Structures are given as structure tokens and as C-alpha cells.
Amino acid sequence: MIEHDLLATSWTWDGDEPIDERVRAVGDAGFAGISLALDDLHEVRATIGFATLRRMLDDAGIVWIQLGTLGNWWTCTSRTTGEDADRGVLLEAAASLRAWQVVARADVTLPGVSPAAMLDDWVVLATQAESVGAQLVLEPEPWSNLPTVERASRFVAAAGHQNSGLLLDAMHALRGGSTLASIRQGIAPSTLAAVELSDGLLSTPSGMTLADESRDGRYLPGAGAWDIPGFIRVARELGYDEPWGVEVRTPAHRALPIADALRTAAAATRAVLDAADAYGAPAAPAMPTSPAPTSAVDYEPQHRPRRETGSGTPA
Numbered sequence: 001m002i003e004h005d006l007l008a009t010s011w012t013w014d015g016d017e018p019i020d021e022r023v024r025a026v027g028d029a030g031f032a033g034i035s036l037a038l039d040d041l042h043e044v045r046a047t048i049g050f051a052t053l054r055r056m057l058d059d060a061g062i063v064w065i066q067l068g069t070l071g072n073w074w075t076c077t078s079r080t081t082g083e084d085a086d087r088g089v090l091l092e093a094a095a096s097l098r099a100w101q102v103v104a105r106a107d108v109t110l111p112g113v114s115p116a117a118m119l120d121d122w123v124v125l126a127t128q129a130e131s132v133g134a135q136l137v138l139e140p141e142p143w144s145n146l147p148t149v150e151r152a153s154r155f156v157a158a159a160g161h162q163n164s165g166l167l168l169d170a171m172h173a174l175r176g177g178s179t180l181a182s183i184r185q186g187i188a189p190s191t192l193a194a195v196e197l198s199d200g201l202l203s204t205p206s207g208m209t210l211a212d213e214s215r216d217g218r219y220l221p222g223a224g225a226w227d228i229p230g231f232i233r234v235a236r237e238l239g240y241d242e243p244w245g246v247e248v249r250t251p252a253h254r255a256l257p258i259a260d261a262l263r264t265a266a267a268a269t270r271a272v273l274d275a276a277d278a279y280g281a282p283a284a285p286a287m288p289t290s291p292a293p294t295s296a297v298d299y300e301p302q303h304r305p306r307r308e309t310g311s312g313t314p315a
Contacts, residue, residue, distance in 0.1 A: 002273075002274075002277050004242060004273050005064065005242040005243035006033065006244055006270070007031065007032070007034065007064050007066060007245045008026045008035065008265070009035040009066075009247040010035045010040065011215075011218070012247055013026050013034065013262060015258045015261075017258055019043070019044065019053070020056055023056045023057060025258045026060060026262060027061045027062060028060075029259065029265070031246075031262065031266060032063050032064055032243060033062060033063065033065065033066065033243045033245075034057065034062050034065060036093070037069070038069070038070070038089065038090065041089050041093045042089060044093075045092070045093070050092070050093055051096065053097065054096065054097050057097070064100050066101045066194070067093055067099050067102045067103065068104065069104065069105050069139060070086060070090055070102065070103065070104040070125075073121060073122075074113060074121040075121055076113060078109060090102055091128055091129070092132075094129065094132045095132035098133060099132075099134040100135065101134055101135045101136070102135075102136055102137070104137070104138055104139070105138075105144065106144035106146040107144055107146075108141060108143055108145075112144070113145060114145070115155050119158060122155075122161070126161040130163040135163055136161075136163060136165070137165045137167045137194050138164070139167040140167075140169075140176070141172050141211075142175050142210050147176050148186075149186070149187060150183070150187060153187040156188075165191050165192065165194070166187065166191045166192055166193055166194075167193065167194040167196065168192060168196070168235060169198075169245075170196060170197050170198055170226065171198050171200055171213070171214055171217075171218060171247075173231075174200070174226060174231075180227065180230050180231060183234050184234050187238055192238045192239065192240050194245060195235045195240055195244060195245060196246070197221045197231070197244055197269055197272070198221060198224075198248055199221050199222060199225070200213070200217060200224045205217065216249060216250060216251060217250065218247055218248050218249040218250065219250060220253070220264065220268035221246070221268050221272040222268050222271055223268065228276075229273075229275040229279060230276075233279060246266070248261075253265075
């Protein structure tokens with residue numbers, strides 16, 4: 001089997017335990033990457049500091065660090081001082097933690113701004129991320145002004161900044177109406193920068209919005225109705241390699257102890273990656289049908305030799 005780097009997204013390792021315990025659990029479960037939410041970053045900055053967190057991540061064997069998600073990064077009247085503070089903390093953390101990527105979302109307000117009006121601000125943010133050593137990635141959502149991954153890829157390509165890319169989230173892509181064929185044809189390979197894996201039901205459960213399902217209906221990869229191995233193969237065809245983000249969030253999964261939840265998520269994701277790896281490989285040889293020889297360990301003679309006595313006669 002091929003070894004793969006997995007990244008635990010913020011929802012996958014979310015919990016009530018202290019952050020040092022949760023980070024250690026991420027590493028113990030075999031993840032090589034982690035995504036830190038803005039709430040975590042604000043808490044760390046106000047308490048232990050980013051330098052201490054960086055040491056924790058090093059001790060846990062974490063090499064891929066992703067931060068986010070930033071909203072309202074474009075020029076708009078609804079942007080608050082709090083969101084400007086989020087931007088500052090995100091960039092500060094990226095520099096201190098030596099982050100791989102920072103994640104930004106599209107406009108989820110109504111009626112929403114035109115994506116064309118966001119291009120210049122995207123370039124500014126990508127330049128700021130580049131100055132602290134991180135790549136800027138866009139995560140489109142079906143309820144945003146960039147509702148499909150294909151349109152988001154065109155947005156990133158139109159911006160033309162070499163330090164920006166697209167995050168391909170399985171749930172957002174498939175619930176946004178994309179298919180494996182449309183993803184393969186509609187995403188420019190040069191824009192694909194990150195991938196997140198989860199699984200889902202055939203349709204959004206009754207009474208749930210898409211946003212509700214995104215928060216509470218992200219099943220373990222391989223435990224739902226989607227072709228996740230096929231999704232992985234399409235991402236590879238577009239040139240994506242590592243790491244593979246794991247975003248699992250259901251009430252049942254959150255009820256597990258953090259260590260068990262992370263180990264389960266890692267094992268399930270590795271299973272679908274193995275399935276994707278095996279696609280097109282020669283079929284495994286058939287199991288032998290002839291009786292196997294009895295092993296020396298299992299062999300036991302039917303008649304044991306009689307023990308000799310000291311006189312030389314049988315006992």
C-alpha cells in the first residue's frame with residue numbers, strides 16, 4: 001500500500017479537550033497535517049502564543065499547516081473591524097506557524113457581490129499571504145456567489161496570481177451540482193491547490209439546508225453514497241498529490257472520544273485512498289483451491305511414543 005499524508009480539518013479534530021491534547025491526538029492518529037480555525041488562532045494568541053503551538057505541532061509530527069477560514073476579505077460595506085482583526089491574526093499566525101496555506105471563502109450574503117468585483121481584493125490578499133510564506137486558497141460553497149468549483153476555478157484563473165489556488169471539497173463540489181466529469185473538465189489543473197474528503201447521502205436529508213448538512217452530515221469517507229475513490233482519481237488526474245484533507249462531522253462521530261474519532265477518520269480515509277490506488281491494477285490472484293499442507297505447528301501424531309523407564313523397559 002502507498003503511504004499518504006492526511007490533514008485533519010478543524011471540524012475533524014474539534015473538541016472540548018485542551019488544544020495540546022487535541023494536537024497530540026491528531027499526530028497519534030497518523031495525520032501529518034492540521035487545519036486551525038480562526039477561533040483556535042484567537043485563543044492561542046491570547047493564551048499560550050503561536051511559538052508554543054508551533055512546538056506542539058512539531059512534537060506531534062505535523063508538517064502541513066492550514067489556517068482559516070477568512071470571510072469578507074473583499075471591499076464591502078458589511079466588513080467589520082472584527083473581520084479585519086481576523087485577517088491580521090490569520091496572517092500573523094501564518095508567519096509564526098510557517099503555514100502551508102490560508103483559506104478564504106466566497107461571499108455568502110444575499111444578494112452577494114459580483115465575483116468580478118472581488119478580483120482585485122483577491123490579488124491583494126494573495127500577495128499578503130505570499131509575504132508570510134503561505135498560499136491563499138479559495139473554498140467555494142453552494143450557497144455563495146461562487147457556488148460551483150468550476151466557477152471558482154475560473155475566478156482564481158482570472159485573478160492570475162501565482163500564489164492562489166482552489167480548495168476542492170467533496171461535499172461542496174457534489175452538492176453544488178458538479179459531477180466527476182464536470183470537475184475533470186471544468187477545473188484548470190493550475191488552480192487546484194487542496195482537496196478535502198468526506199462522504200454523504202444520496203440527497204440532503206429532509207429539514208436540512210445545504211449549510212446544515214455541511215456542518216452535521218459529513219460522513220466518513222467510504223461510509224456514504226458517493227464515489228470517493230473516483231473523486232480522488234479525478235483530483236490526481238488534475239495533478240493533485242498530497243496532503244488529503246479529512247473533514248468528518250456527524251453527531252455520532254463528535255460523540256466519540258477525540259482519539260477514537262481521529263483514528264476512525266484516518267483509517268476510513270486510508271481505505272478509500274487504497275481503493276483509488278488499486279483502480280486499474282492487475283487483479284489479485286485467486287486463492288488456492290487445493291488443500292493446504294498441514295503445518296508443523298498444527299501437526300500432532302496420532303500415537304505418541306511410550307515413555308521409557310530408567311530400566312530400559314516401557315513405562
